[in-house]
Every structure is written in C-alpha cells, then in structure tokens.
Amino acid sequence: MPFIPHTEDDIKQMLATIGAGSIDELFSEIDTSLRDVDISAVPTRASEQAITRLMQARAQRDSGGLCFIGAGAYEHHVPAAVWEITTRGEFYSAYTPYQPEASQGTLQVVYEYQSMMTGLTGMDVANASLYDGASALAEAVLMAVRANRKSKSARILMPESVHPFYRQVAHNICANQQIVFETIPAEATSGRIDRDALAAWADEDVTALVIPQPNFFGVLEDVDALTDWAQNHDALAIGVVNPLSLALLKAPGQWGHGEGVDIVVGEGQPLGAPMAGGGPYFGILCCRKKHVRQMPGRVVGRTTDLDGRDGYVLTLQPREQHIRRSKATSNICTNQGLLVTAATIHMSLLGATGLENVASTCAATTRDLVSRLTAIDGVERVHDAVFFHECALRVPGRAQDVLEALAARDIFGGVDLGRFYEGMDDCVLVCATETKTGEDLQAYADALTDVLTESSEAA
Numbered sequence: 001m002p003f004i005p006h007t008e009d010d011i012k013q014m015l016a017t018i019g020a021g022s023i024d025e026l027f028s029e030i031d032t033s034l035r036d037v038d039i040s041a042v043p044t045r046a047s048e049q050a051i052t053r054l055m056q057a058r059a060q061r062d063s064g065g066l067c068f069i070g071a072g073a074y075e076h077h078v079p080a081a082v083w084e085i086t087t088r089g090e091f092y093s094a095y096t097p098y099q100p101e102a103s104q105g106t107l108q109v110v111y112e113y114q115s116m117m118t119g120l121t122g123m124d125v126a127n128a129s130l131y132d133g134a135s136a137l138a139e140a141v142l143m144a145v146r147a148n149r150k151s152k153s154a155r156i157l158m159p160e161s162v163h164p165f166y167r168q169v170a171h172n173i174c175a176n177q178q179i180v181f182e183t184i185p186a187e188a189t190s191g192r193i194d195r196d197a198l199a200a201w202a203d204e205d206v207t208a209l210v211i212p213q214p215n216f217f218g219v220l221e222d223v224d225a226l227t228d229w230a231q232n233h234d235a236l237a238i239g240v241v242n243p244l245s246l247a248l249l250k251a252p253g254q255w256g257h258g259e260g261v262d263i264v265v266g267e268g269q270p271l272g273a274p275m276a277g278g279g280p281y282f283g284i285l286c287c288r289k290k291h292v293r294q295m296p297g298r299v300v301g302r303t304t305d306l307d308g309r310d311g312y313v314l315t316l317q318p319r320e321q322h323i324r325r326s327k328a329t330s331n332i333c334t335n336q337g338l339l340v341t342a343a344t345i346h347m348s349l350l351g352a353t354g355l356e357n358v359a360s361t362c363a364a365t366t367r368d369l370v371s372r373l374t375a376i377d378g379v380e381r382v383h384d385a386v387f388f389h390e391c392a393l394r395v396p397g398r399a400q401d402v403l404e405a406l407a408a409r410d411i412f413g414g415v416d417l418g419r420f421y422e423g424m425d426d427c428v429l430v431c432a433t434e435t436k437t438g439e440d441l442q443a444y445a446d447a448l449t450d451v452l453t454e455s456s457e458a459a
Contacts, residue, residue, distance in 0.1 A: 065407075065410040066411050067412045068412060068444060070390045071390070071415045072133065072267055076433050078272055078273075078274060082346045085345050086338060086341050091338065091341050097110075107312035107313065109340070112348075113128055113340050113344040114128055116344065121251055122253025122260060123253045123260070123286035124253075125287055125288075126299075127295050127297035127299055129283060129337070130283030130336070132283050133163070133240070133265060133267030134166045136267075136284060137162075137210070138173035138174055139173075139296045139297075140263045142174060142179075142330070144156070144207055144263060147236060147262070148235070148236050151208075151234065152205060153204075153206065154178055155179075155180045156170075156174075156206075156207055156209075157206055158181045158184065159193045159212065159215070160421070161186040161219070161221075162216060164420040190219065190385040192385055195225075198226075202233060206230075206234075206235040208237070209230040211227065211238065212240040213242075214245060216429075217382070217429065218388055218429070219383055224255055227256030227258070230261075231258050237256070239263070242270060243270060243271055243284060244358065244362070245359060245389075248359045263285070264287070265285050267281060267283065268282040268339060272342040282340055362388075362389035362432065363388055365441070366387070366391060368438070369436070372442065373444070376452065377452075379396075389433065391429070391430055393430055397452075401455070402428065403428065409447045411444055413428060413430065414431065
C-alpha cells in the first residue's frame, strides 16, 4: 500500500485531539532506557533513485551461478502454475477473512492447507499461520510453557543442532518472559544430540525438549528415543521439521512409542515459495488436540449451513485482535495467507507421490554430491550419521576462503559452519536439491579441485 506521510499540521491536530502536548509526552510512559536506543549503525537516509539502484545491483549479484546453499532456505522447482494462480486478484489482494460470508474461497484454501499439514505431520490440528520457521519455534516454546502444567521451571532443552537463527529468535522472543534455554551439545562424530548430556537432566524439572529432524547439519536424529525421553520425564516434545522430508520420513505424530510429539513447527518455504532473497516465507505449527487452546494464530473449521452446504469459518482466534490481551496466546497480528495459498496449490499439484519423488531425488542428489566432493584429496565428511539433503564437509584451509574462491567461479558452495560453531572454521554445509543435474555436481567438484590446488600451490 502507498506510504502517506503526516504533515506537521496533521501531527499537531492529532496530538491536540488526544490531549498530548508533544510526541515525547505521548510516549512518556515508556521508560527512557527503551526509548534512548543507539541507532548509529543505521545508515543515513537515501533517495528513492539511490535505493532503486542499490537494490538492482544486489539483485544482479543473486543472478546466475550454481547454488549449493541450504541451511533453511532451499532452491526447489516451483511449477509455474503455483504463482500464476496465487497472484490472481482473488488471492493476491485478499487479506484477513473476518467476514465468512465474503471470504469462503480464502477460508477454504486455509482449511485445505491445514488438512494437508495435519496429514503430512501426523498431528491433530494445524494453524494458519506464522511468519517463518524461527518465529514458529518461539511460539511453540511459549505454547509449551502454557500447556505443561506439571512443569514450573519454564526450562527448555535446546540442542545446538537446531538452526542457529531459530535459537536466536526463540531466545530474543522468550528470554525476557522468564523462560530459560539450556543448550544440549551435539556429538562430534555423529552430529546428533548428545544423549549422555541429555541424561544430566533426567531428575530435573524440564518443560520441553526441542527435537530437530533433520537437524541443522542435515543429520537424522533418533527421534523415537528422544520423544520417549521427553514424555518419560514429563516434558513436552517439540519437533522442528523440514516439511519436504516428511514425504519420506516418519511423521512427528508417530515419533516414539506413545502419541508422538506434542507440537511440530517448521519452515514452509520448501513448499512452493521461491528463495526470494530471504522471504517472505511462512511458519508451520501443528499440535495434538489437547493443546489446541494454547495454539497461537488462527484455525479455520468446516461446518454446514441451514441448507446443508459446506461452509468455512474461523473457529479459533486466540489473538489479541480478537479477545482481551490478557487472554491472548500470541500477539501475531497477521498471517502469511498468500504463502499458505501457494503451498496449498503446490502440494495439490505434486500430490503425495510428487512430494515423495522430490524428497527422494534431493536425498539421492546430495549423496551423489558428497561422493564426488569427498573423492577430492583433503575433503571429508564431518559426521558419520545418515543425512537427508544436507551434509557437513571438512575442507583444507578456512571454509570462508574456499567459499569465496568458489563464488568467484559462480559456485555458491555452501555455508561456513565456523560462523556458528567453534572449531568448525574448516567446515562447509552443502546442499543439493532436485534442481541440480549431474553436470552441476561435477562443475562443483571441478571448481573445488581447482580452488584447493591453487591454494596448495600458493602455500
């Protein structure tokens, strides 16, 4: 929507109407420590023309090249029909469906999406929706603290194998609400959650255990044993998943030997959203029925009218827009309806068989890539556990230097794990999806061979 600035006269008129002498007086109840924030790192303003040129230059940097970066945002093929339909005016301009009599199409799309997500995750209920996977995890943590009445500690066991950005966002949103995060290390050899470290919490009051599948390193965790551990110790289990992987892997609703996990979250980007320089994406959140009253966001339900026709309505609206703030489960103020629409169309076009084919192709392509790269002298796998479509590799020298040299050859070779983990400055997280051909994989292997040879000769 257009930006409409207020003139000085507009501001004076509004302040006079509400009885405030100035903007500072209007916000005087906010503590000065929160208002006097250092913004020296924020760049000075620029003209519209300068901003346009800057964004065009940055867009050109993203064009071309072969991308082997994953780490939460994945280059998948999105059928052309997905966004041709999604950007039709009926969907593209529609917003929150407060009036069901005027929003049946939008409500039905959301209902179909929820049905697909519960089928994919094996859970009872899905909401629609959250901003991204990271904020979905934060909301799941808050939800777990409310739902686990047996626990008084508000203590969350957070494995370091959870995406570093997810951990940061969860901490930023939850830490000031007296929620404590305890880090569980990963095993050096397998990359999985260290079960010995987890055992140290066996006699402690734990509110929830977060279980990634696959984890940030691409490794598959022993989700059955971890889910059982949580439930045997009166802790809720929160699954963090890549939704595409669920086309091959056991659904979180079936983890363990009980009823599965309590809450499932994930990033919806692999389901029809382009990488788009980091967004917009959408967050997935599903849960067991007994926790639905603690679920943030909204839930669409299906009913019948007096004539027996199907109708769709917002059946759960626990947001502060709808109810008293003290009763709200979240301050989520919008939903990612357009991205949810795209995901629904994407999953409808591919179907169960199509999703499984994409997932299996990704897994096979990454295995092929890892095989080609580890055949190069000095390159080896960091972990020995089974992985999905990402894998950590150790390379000779600093990973950052290797990746910069590859980028100069139009190969975006992965993520420098040294950015997030001590002692992994020589480790790269690589990813290959169904978009990569055998020629693409060999181009990466050839480029890496050249980079390492030149580095060795220079030394």
